[in-house]
Amino acid sequence: MIINSEDVDLSLDLFSRRFKNPVMPASGCFSFGREVSMLYDLNLLGAIVVKATTLTERLGNKTPRVAETPSGMLNAIGLQNPGVQRVMEEELPYLRRFDDLPVIVNVAGTAIEDYVEVVKALRDSPDVFAIELNISCPNVKCGGIQFGTDPLVAQEMVRAIKAVASVPVIVKLSPNVTDIVSMALACEEAGADALSLINTVVGMQIDVEKRRPLLANTSGGLSGPAIRPIAVRMVYEVSSRVKVPVIGIGGIMTGRDVVEFMMAGATAVQVGTANFVDPWSCPRIISELAQWCADHGVSRVTDLVGAAKQ
């Protein structure tokens, strides 16, 4: 059965809201939406995940902050952001002009108390549809990564956040662990409303001419197509074990890649690095996804979820 790509139903329900489609830009790869909104209408997106927000302003790491690797890139931005107050005042209101764009705020910090304070502050914002807890950023010293690698600490964190959050809480998992499934189960048990994975894989590059690590921060997070097989495996494993929705992230460049993640068990996906290569990636990927479904007689995109498991 061949159908028209316009007739494919890309919509899905998440946290009792209808999403137009399952594609959203990933945190840190779309800033707060302003720049890309000059290029296309952000209403086209399923949702938007904005850059990690911390309690107070962070300057981030020294440069170089990015490096290219085979089919991937390393970054060590170090969570540069103006702090939650200014994010609420200066960044989020801009997105109100997009009438059907759920805004997901990525929250980061170096101690559980910081996270709690950020989430408390966000309760005052009318612009936040959901929170994504970034318990896995590899580029922040002192803490950060710890939450993402110890199930008990993660659980404590998620409980603390759930106790104060007024919106759904997505927990973003780190791939830099021995056992992603126990991390996922721990977060689910603590009340996570959804899980998103994966964040970047810790990596490093040497500048052989200068004889030192290329990134000023020594190591950084690997993203892009190179990590897609790692991400797909983790999404497959985690979605087989948890009941909450799983949002797939890692190396998505095309509509086919979205299909791969959804068949592996993802309910929705986030697109990161692809935005750097091609700022129009998200709308392109959305139409490629519709076309793929049409060519394969898939009338509702939700039918793809977990299809590789039967």
Next chain:
Amino acid sequence: MIINSEDVDLSLDLFSRRFKNPVMPASGCFSFGREVSMLYDLNLLGAIVVKATTLTERLGNKTPRVAETPSGMLNAIGLQNPGVQRVMEEELPYLRRFDDLPVIVNVAGTAIEDYVEVVKALRDSPDVFAIELNISCPNVKCGGIQFGTDPLVAQEMVRAIKAVASVPVIVKLSPNVTDIVSMALACEEAGADALSLINTVVGMQIDVEKRRPLLANTSGGLSGPAIRPIAVRMVYEVSSRVKVPVIGIGGIMTGRDVVEFMMAGATAVQVGTANFVDPWSCPRIISELAQWCADHGVSRVTDLVGAAKQ
């Protein structure tokens, strides 16, 4: 200072033996040397690491066993090999014709006792220069990976092997862990003579047309340039903490890549997937390494070891 590439001293000492150069093919990516020996003189190699050997014959997994990923590949061979007895009788003696080729035998299994038996059997072979303990193969069900992710189990394993081994023991580490450094320290403490890293990263690909995992084994091990940043990071971290030599593995395609690993702290390197892309990879990489050293005024390749750390 520009020097001639022929004047660069590529040699190094490992386990009281002089190696011509730091480049050896990685286990499972060179079979037992026979096929490639039809293409070039294996005496050119620093050493050879042969395919994983188990106590009894293993048929391995069903096909498809390999898949291509962006700048990488997945494999799930499943340790197909004829068992240690036939390896000693049918495979290793062939390599005697190469008079300066240390043979490193990669040992695998599903229980500590299996490993011990293989290593005991290998004591009878005059052809084994060193053993590489593959405690990290991700494609074997029941056990296998467990040794590679729990420091205490790994330690027990290494102790058991060291108690029976008559040759140096290299322990090959899995990257699929939260904390590679504690794995490394545990193995070193248990008596490992050297560490090699990394083995493949667990990954997966979906055949979106067939709506099922592409590999018959569902998941497989990711190798190739895609994982190089992960490997370099782990070599850097581990070599900063252990005293034993570290052998770097992961996505090496060119002489420049060898320089990167050595600057990160590797004493020697192994080349895996590159052999599939170009069967002449190892000798090409060796001459590229010499050329790089020559162009950069490096007269002894050992001067590169850890150069990115000062």
Next chain:
Amino acid sequence: MPKVRVVKQESVGTGLYKMVFESPIDLKEKGFMPGQFLHLRPSESYDLLLRRPLSLCMADVEHNVLTVVYRAQGEGTKRLARLAAGDVVDVLGPLGHGFAAVSGDRRSLLVGGGIGVPPLVELGRYLKKQGQSVISVLGFQNKSQAILLDEFAQIGDMIVMSDDGTIGERGLVTGALTEDVLMDVDRFYSCGPTPMLKAVQATMKVFCVPGFLSLEERMGCGIGICVGCVHEISQKGELKYVKTCKEGPVFPSEEVVFS
């Protein structure tokens, strides 16, 4: 790495290409077998890391050039299809163990399906040169996919089948494997998609015609060092995995196990 020049590239059907390139080895001196394959790098870049196996379709020993015919389906073969005369391509081979003509045979049957048809051309020519009579049964999806018909017509008898009847008879190749056609056939040689090979194997077993199948497995290296490309074979009642890149891709039909 053996880099050679492309001599010619042309479209031979919807999404189908014929590429002629210099042989990486001296064919006269080193020899080759019909049914062997070439292993081509899609490009110099590392994003498509692995080589693509394509069957040797025709070998011109005098000019030392080789021809492959292939479908540009995925990214790698699409990149190959972009090469033009004069471009350089990285080719390993011919590799593997091809079709062996059995002395004493007088009539052979070639059964090819789709993109499995190409390796049978050089084989058919070889068998003809050996003095055999050859009959070819070729199946295609439709007319736009039909390839190499002129070549087979020159080799001997030819029956063409297509899924939709737009060329030859409508139906599967096995539909053409009637008693009439198989009469006098000493041996068969077949290459095509796995379901077809299974059906051919079964049919020929019924008619007690021995033969060879050329198998297709995903390959890591093409030269026997990765053990990625194995297929199950039964020899003297013993099941084992053999490398299709080294011991194959061609195996005696009787030994091939389809799971």
Next chain:
Amino acid sequence: MPKVRVVKQESVGTGLYKMVFESPIDLKEKGFMPGQFLHLRPSESYDLLLRRPLSLCMADVEHNVLTVVYRAQGEGTKRLARLAAGDVVDVLGPLGHGFAAVSGDRRSLLVGGGIGVPPLVELGRYLKKQGQSVISVLGFQNKSQAILLDEFAQIGDMIVMSDDGTIGERGLVTGALTEDVLMDVDRFYSCGPTPMLKAVQATMKVFCVPGFLSLEERMGCGIGICVGCVHEISQKGELKYVKTCKEGPVFPSEEVVFS
């Protein structure tokens, strides 16, 4: 993605190329600034994932074409160098905030080093068009690396320096920044390697000449969404990181902090 045609590509020195391509935007309508940059994908394949930033060297508004001049040093720029007229290249831009001519200035100084020289061409032409007199101080490694001299000669006075004396005077550009040269200069504009920019910044500070520096940082996106390309800036005594791709690459010299 904005794909445009390459109009011309030529070698302009050892490892140096000049590439002319269609502008991805209508220059007449949308406008541009000297000192902005183009962001080019090295190829369609994903192994070299990121775009390469290259300064806008010349803009031909009438034909709507842009020129970049660049060194093929790494894999990405080497791939760009392989493009020929008629090929398609994926270009974003012109991006960023370029050089602003300050009204009232009468004489401007351009200081360029190596592959930092290209963006000063379009700037120099613009300043000249504004009625200013322009003096250019250009430094190169050696004669084989000297580029765009004809273009600068047409813009105004020109002093060429080289590390080995094979062209112009032997020495660094700062060696040419004497009181004589700086006399009457209202403002300077500089682009080149960081050590040069530091030296120029210091020298100009001594002579109290205000000006602009064009900075080079590794970029993830080029459009302000990755925050990879920041540089430290001091504004009103406050240190902060600003994005060189968006707020830059050109900044007032006084504000730029080199660590």
